[in-house]
Amino acid sequence: MKGKSPQSTLLLILHSKGNTSVTDTLTKDWKSKLTNGKAVYLFDEGDAKMRDILGGKGANLAEMTRLGFPVPPGFTVTTEVCNVYLNAGNKFPADMQDELKTAMAAIEKKMGKGFGDRKNPLLVSVRSGAKFSMPGMMDTVLNLGLNDETVQGLIEQSGDERFAYDAYRRFIMMFSDVVMGLSKHDFDKLLQKKKKELNITEDSLIPAAALKQLVDEFKAKFKAEANRDFPTDVFEQLSLSVEAVFRSWRNPRAMVYRDKEKIAHDLGTAVNVQSMVFGNMGDDCGTGVAFTRDYNSGAKVPVGDYLTNAQGEDVVAGIRTPKPLEALASEAPEMWKQLLEVSKNLELHFKEMQDMEFTIEKGKLYMLQTRTGKRTAQAAIKIASDMVEEKLISREDAVLRVAPGQLDQLLHPSIPAEAKKAAHAAGRYLAKGTGAAPGAACGKVVFEANDAVEEAAKGHPVILVRPETTPDDAHGMAVAKGILTSTGGPSSHAALVARGWGIPCIVGCEALRIDLDKKKVTVNDQTFGEGEWLTFDGGTGEVYLGHTQLQEASELTAETKLLLGWADEFRKLGVYANADTPKDAERSRAFGATGVGLCRTEHMFMERDRLPIVQEMILSAPKAEALHRQELRAHKELSEQVEGTRRHSDAKAALDEAIARKAGPWKIYTDCLARLLPIQREDFHGILKAMAGHWVIIRLLDPPLHEFLPAHSELLVDVARLRTVRDHAPDSYNKVLEEVRHRREDRNATLESLEEMLHRVESMKEFNPMLGLRVCRLGIVYPEIYKMQVQAIFEAACDLVKAGIDARPEVMIPGVGTVEEMRFTRNLVETVARQVQEKRGIQVKHKIGTMIELPRATVVAGDLAKNADFFSFGTNDLTQTTLGYSRDDAAGTFIPVYLEEKILKNDPFQVIDTVGVGRLMKLAVEEGRAANPQLEVGICGEHGGEPESVAFCHTLGLDYVSCSPFRVPIARLAAAHAALASKAGFKDK
């Protein structure tokens, strides 16, 4: 086999076992199929636009070379050659070797060195470089071109034997690992053994002789593992490396990555071969990574790390602690000056912050790579706005430079990444639940709302840990730094309340086994209890044991406001906020919301001082309204009879009886409503005032009423306990009763009263509350509740208008599915609104509309639109019903599996399901607008603050999106991105 070309040898050794398909034969004219007929480009032959054939890295190196930056000479083998090679069944065309040689000759000339020259050897690096950055592919091989002969030349060149052998042993190790797929571990073991023999711990202290021995040991190991000698022919080294890069395009991880990222499998990768420069040839050498601006703050000053007398991998590997880049200014002022110059010019050219790799070889600066630098949200904003000021980029560019999702970081406290890492390392990571309300929290564990209040009063931060929460826990929730439940989903009571109040929250953390009796939680084999510190991330759902210093969120910076101002110029979508309190409304205004898209009146009901009234109202409603309905029927019967007839007098008697029966229950019910009226009026007054001049969409009562009642299971247990002690331990009865009374905070509770309450709660219990007596069904079955709410809204608005404040309520009917429901409730709202306005002699600008949150509503949208001034998509519920997924259950059960099995691309409660839910939304928008061209259409589900979903809403042509106050900046930016992406023209909002 000897005398054959190197690649034949290679094929013999490494013949792929994989299923590479041979589709082309290697024809003589293979080059004629290449762009420009070229297989290889010297760096000075290409430019930044040639990413398709040179890959991203190659194109940027070419660009820098073309512009005269100090780039070590090199060449790129194109992506097209990769495809030729792969399609030929991993074979090179016969004359490919010549191409490499020709290109190498050009570099030799530029460098004044010879590839494989034993006196003055040229060494190169080999790197993969596809059009899109691909972590699944081959890493870098450095120092290629070394063998037992050229290493001598390197010694001569550098005058440093230790350096040369170190380079050689590194090359063998990398080549074995990266090109040949041998275990790096095996080589590492030899290295460690050597250090142990020498009794040293630092690689840099290994003497030259030992390194030379190590080279021999490495070569022996290579032979043993690869079953051949380590290649001494430098072109064979090169060929094998280039082929390894090409083959890595099809390794399983790369395939999986491309599938996931939807990158075409036929793009191929390029290979970059670049002459080595050495940062480890002495103290006038060094290597580093530099960003043209501060990636944390965005300040316009290069930052980064560098190491004197080191190779790039030392920086990355973290074996030595690098120095901050600015140390260069004093250590090597000339280099610093050059780097500043390069940095400035690269930015001027690319008009972007750059992430550069550089090496200083004996006082000369080389640029090895440049690419767009990653940065924090804060930096992204500052850089973008600075660059506009510097006239580097336009405002549009600036807006597009900041990813909307990034803004989330700016607005909540967070756990620093290092702290998380440390917690993991220390085994303090406990479990993961559903992140229900963003932000990090740290506090001492409490299990009962009363304990939370008590501890908080002492100034201790507390985390309330419960299996689930109910309105009874609200006072404890209000004072907690964070809320953690073991059950429930993102629209459970805990989640809703926490989001409304801006308290970080994790729900459905099912790994927690909470024993409320013992006030202990078991997680797998760990246990913690009351008073212990807990830290969690309400965004990711991660829970940690112990105390952590959190990173505080900042207000919107001036730059952020500036950038969002530009975004506002470009977006077509309005951005409203979901706000339930005057405080929320004010915060929304500060974040730039120009309306309230969803004011949830139920959150007002849940506040502690109101809850008893609300509960009494709810428990009295069914009977009172049923008796009222009987009275109405009796009225109707009477109206149908001719006066003076017996039928008439019978009907009159029946009516009198119905009126008498109704009186008592009706009084209890309406008294509760009368007590709630001024409270609600005050709520609405505050919000409408805070949003003066802007529309406030107020949703009438929406959730199933039993959400306001005491928890059924707790009642069940209390009753069972009391019955058991009564029957078996009468002496303990009073003691247990006291316990129950204390826990329930009900001094008058008795077994009988609890049994009665249990019965009433059971009679209102529903199997699927999400699909039960809620939304507008409440307003139709219990119209008095809606009437009270509408009265409160219009009384508040009238008061404001009278005081000269432009209050603009929009009344939103939730969960309408039929046009009859819309007509019924619209009529109810109009009647009460008219009565209030007439009584006060004030006209209030207002609208009446509906939430589109049921599939049937989308199907009859045309008819609904004739009876509605606006539609607001409640995409949370619409997703639930369209897909048949309970938001409270799905996240904890099948959605993780669905994501893993790629049944779902995204959690549809996070990102709108455009195919399913989106099609119904489109239908509703089209038929709604066709029936009522004035129809205002928006979205108020949490999707309204998620960038992909915002883009979809833009495509649908909605008027606005509405989201929680903290997501308003995200939505503003996402809306601008969508508008700029669709180039649909700009419109001032």
Added chain:
Amino acid sequence: MKGKSPQSTLLLILHSKGNTSVTDTLTKDWKSKLTNGKAVYLFDEGDAKMRDILGGKGANLAEMTRLGFPVPPGFTVTTEVCNVYLNAGNKFPADMQDELKTAMAAIEKKMGKGFGDRKNPLLVSVRSGAKFSMPGMMDTVLNLGLNDETVQGLIEQSGDERFAYDAYRRFIMMFSDVVMGLSKHDFDKLLQKKKKELNITEDSLIPAAALKQLVDEFKAKFKAEANRDFPTDVFEQLSLSVEAVFRSWRNPRAMVYRDKEKIAHDLGTAVNVQSMVFGNMGDDCGTGVAFTRDYNSGAKVPVGDYLTNAQGEDVVAGIRTPKPLEALASEAPEMWKQLLEVSKNLELHFKEMQDMEFTIEKGKLYMLQTRTGKRTAQAAIKIASDMVEEKLISREDAVLRVAPGQLDQLLHPSIPAEAKKAAHAAGRYLAKGTGAAPGAACGKVVFEANDAVEEAAKGHPVILVRPETTPDDAHGMAVAKGILTSTGGPSSHAALVARGWGIPCIVGCEALRIDLDKKKVTVNDQTFGEGEWLTFDGGTGEVYLGHTQLQEASELTAETKLLLGWADEFRKLGVYANADTPKDAERSRAFGATGVGLCRTEHMFMERDRLPIVQEMILSAPKAEALHRQELRAHKELSEQVEGTRRHSDAKAALDEAIARKAGPWKIYTDCLARLLPIQREDFHGILKAMAGHWVIIRLLDPPLHEFLPAHSELLVDVARLRTVRDHAPDSYNKVLEEVRHRREDRNATLESLEEMLHRVESMKEFNPMLGLRVCRLGIVYPEIYKMQVQAIFEAACDLVKAGIDARPEVMIPGVGTVEEMRFTRNLVETVARQVQEKRGIQVKHKIGTMIELPRATVVAGDLAKNADFFSFGTNDLTQTTLGYSRDDAAGTFIPVYLEEKILKNDPFQVIDTVGVGRLMKLAVEEGRAANPQLEVGICGEHGGEPESVAFCHTLGLDYVSCSPFRVPIARLAAAHAALASKAGFKDK
């Protein structure tokens, strides 16, 4: 004002207070606007086709007259005159009186009597008669034409003073009540007083003199109440009556009735004036009601009631007990002969069974009315098939003559109507729940499943009364005559099981307050307990205290089979049955189903002997499948690594660990499945065998798994009780533990085991199970369960095919919402099916399809159809999600209010919501068939047996409907009706 025309006088007295609108003035040429210029038609001038202007009653009287039947002469004032009158503000044209006089003159001539003639007076009846029968309108006035003078003529004519004064006092009373709107009660009081004075109880015993006094007293009362004298002018009497009829068209009850029945308000009513004949002038007189055939059995023999010497109202009022019609045969053979003749001829003419009113006056038969007769389902079928045999009607007519909904009566036991009436009267009616499984039940109350078994074993019929049922109660449910729960809806456990097993069932009967401890139920102020008799109607939901003799259901009669055979000739829709057991399948075949459209495998899981295995399987599934998934991930990770590298060996180690971790839990899980496999195989074997040659659609496991687990609330109470005695009464601990063990039927239960079970049940508990981990989500998260089921299906089918039996399974994937779910599950089914068939060397005809029961499925139906052989609409679930109504909750909460307020026309779980759900179905059918023209499309929700919904399915062009076995005959007939109605051509099935 005297001397004015009578109608002016009338206007003075009765000027309407209502808002009658005057749109026409009374012009001279008012008659030119009438059809044929005629305001009044003599009976011999009209015919049956003239319902528009003569009304239904008038047209039929004209038709009978025209055909020579013995109808007392008369005339009809047209509906057009009614409109003239009403539009003129309740005024007659001046010459209308002449019209009446002319017509009356014609009658006088025919009868040889004079209207108002003191010697030989003509008396008439006045009746309303609109185009459509309208209960809201004026009743009949009899004996009109009597006054103090003509009554003398009547005495002379009849020779019976008592008769004459009785007729006179009756006339005054009816006129006062019906025409003048005075209180009948006032007159009745005078009558009762008179009888008391005379010390008699029967009206017929009041002597002539007393009746004469009564006439005077009535006239005085009239004057006092109406503030005028009783009119003596017979034409005034007539005018007032005609006007009263006309005005009654606009009384409130008639308006409401027309609104409800969507009858136009401008039709108007006609007035029929007919000469009186008297059945109460002696023993050669009589009156009665006759049906041309037996309305109960359908036998071809006239049936009815008659009274000798009586007027029609006596028959209706039930004061005397009438004799059966056939008594006429012996009592008055000539009359009987004439009646038979009339009966035969009327049927020959109308080609329908007739409901006739007749009077015999002094040996002469008069026909007063004829109309289509109402009949029972059984009679309807017999009459229709007999009439075909008699060549009176075609087969199409016969099929259309029977209302599909009527057939329901034929197939279940029922409570006789009289028994219900009696129960109401006796105060034994208790409450109304949701009728969940049809049929009546009567038995002794038990509260526990074990007690049910014990009592049933003694031969006692039992009704199981529970707040709700769980699988633990299944053994008690199986032996019960009926099941009654106080909570839950039509798809609660109780309802599903009961329907599956054909046991009458009521759920959600919320008026019941069940105290299981005391074994007592309180309903309002009544109480009943264990051992007491209860009777209920599972169709209507009515519950009665006490024992009732039920009417047993009969098998399909020969006539029914014949008629349904004709129906089969006309229908285009196939009719399948929902059958879960071989017995169901056999019954379905007997009822004419040609396939099984839904075989629910979960019902097989719920049987008592299997439940423990099923529970163990479910409790082990989450952990086992999660560990299995970890193993798969480890496998994948390994496959991505290059052999020989360290990464490869690390991945190998991780895989080994994952395999080891999985082993234990996996064994428990798969052992359960292995035990269930032969049981399921046997189930499928039986059903496929029973349906040999026909398709059987088997749905893979569908409900949330916790439905199979012990009830959470019971576990909660048991644990609370045990903890309480442990802490407060340790001496009682063992006693309570024994009680708990006994009730749970678990000899090994301990507090610890129950706590563990409680935790596991809680961890599987869902907030909205209907939208949770169920349907195909189960098969994706726990694929082993589906694999076991598919294996069982195909093993059973292979065994049958091998034995020469044509087994044809269709595997149905429930709850698919995305094409990815369809692909995943289809692949699973195909893989297992192939393995089984290959192993057995047998090919099984089969299909794989999906249930369309989520809005999203309808939206992506085109894509689904490319991966499915069939669609089956699960309209129960599709209704739940499209409307956002929980079937279990809605019926007990807002649907009754919605029906009352006319928000809904029908309960959408009974009748398909064609506007909403129907539009989505249409979309799915169209896009599904477009993508896959071979697609088979059916429906398997309970709507498949509801006539209106079947008609809609016909319109959609579905291939078949499937419903519970007992509804198969209904569906066959409804499908024929739909096909005949749409005249879409006939097709043999």
